[in-house]
Amino acid sequence: MQPSTPPNTRPGGTADFLQGTSLLTRFKNFYRMATGSMSPQGQLAYWHDVDLRYEALDCRRCESQRDYLLQYSPIIRYLSTNIAQLGGTLDSTNIRCRRCEPHERMEGGFDPRYGIKLCANVLEGRKKVEDTLAHEMVHAWDHLKWKVNWEADGGDLRGVACTEIRASSLSGECRWTNEFFGNKILKFTNQHQNCVRRRAVQSVKSRPQCKSDLDAVKAVNEVWDSCFRDTRPFDEIYR
Structure with a gap:
């Protein structure tokens, strides 16, 4: 039996992450990461390190x-x-x-x-910490107000979709400056709604009780009108 071919770790090829704490090893890893010659698995290991x-x-x-x-x-x-x-x-x-x-x-x-x-x-x-903290605090308020069922088994996907809509809408993460400078999305019509819908669907998709992308979209669509209009505890969309 022929021995297996060793992995290509040359900077010019697909390179894996090199273990070690020396400055030389870290420079090699940084160089491979910066030049795009590190494998996807190596990139994960690099950022983990x-x-x-x-x-x-x-x-x-x-x-x-x-x-x-x-x-x-x-x-x-x-x-x-x-x-x-x-x-x-x-x-x-x-x-x-x-x-x-x-x-x-x-x-x-x-x-x-x-x-x-x-x-x-x-x-x-x-600012990023503020947006994220506000997002999660809206979830906390919703849970105290309506006892959202977050459980993976038998959890209420519509309830989760509703609080994700509200959190994205009220936290400030979908304000125009974030979309333009952060996500390079330049739209003047329905920008806020589109951002909220996109982020809510992404969040619902990540829930273990969501079985498919279509289920996430369906859950968001079913509760969209009532949940997007509900700005409590604010009088209106604050940011």
Whole structure:
């Protein structure tokens, strides 16, 4: 039996991630990543290594931004007050900055048992943290108000679709400047609605109880009119 061909790790070919902590090894990995000669598996390993090395720094930065927003951001303070009025508490003890894995493809998350997770290695800049935190706080308000069923088995996909619509609409993540400068989408008509619908469908698709892309689109469409119009606890779309 002939021995298997060893993987091509030359910079000119498809290169895998090289294990090691020396400056030379890290430079080689950076060069291969920057020139596009690293395999998809190697790219995942590269970013995983970067996230591990900067985890403590990323989390400290995220926590500093979180604390600032809890004290000074109008939208975060307003949501905090309204969550408290429903008997909930969100503060630095249950809004946690953590490293998220690349395959999770998330910026943050809400769990009614544990609170909010902010992906410290993904969120860059205070505005991004503010949008993500506001998004998850809308989920928290909705859960306290309507007891959304988030469970993977038997979860209410329409209820999840509704809170995703509201969170994307009310958090500020779909404002025109974000779409133009962040996603390079230049539209003046129905820009906000299109962004909210797109992000809501993406979020519903990621839920374990969603069986297909068509199910996600269907769930969003079925609740769109009532949920998009519902701006509570705001009087109108704030940002």
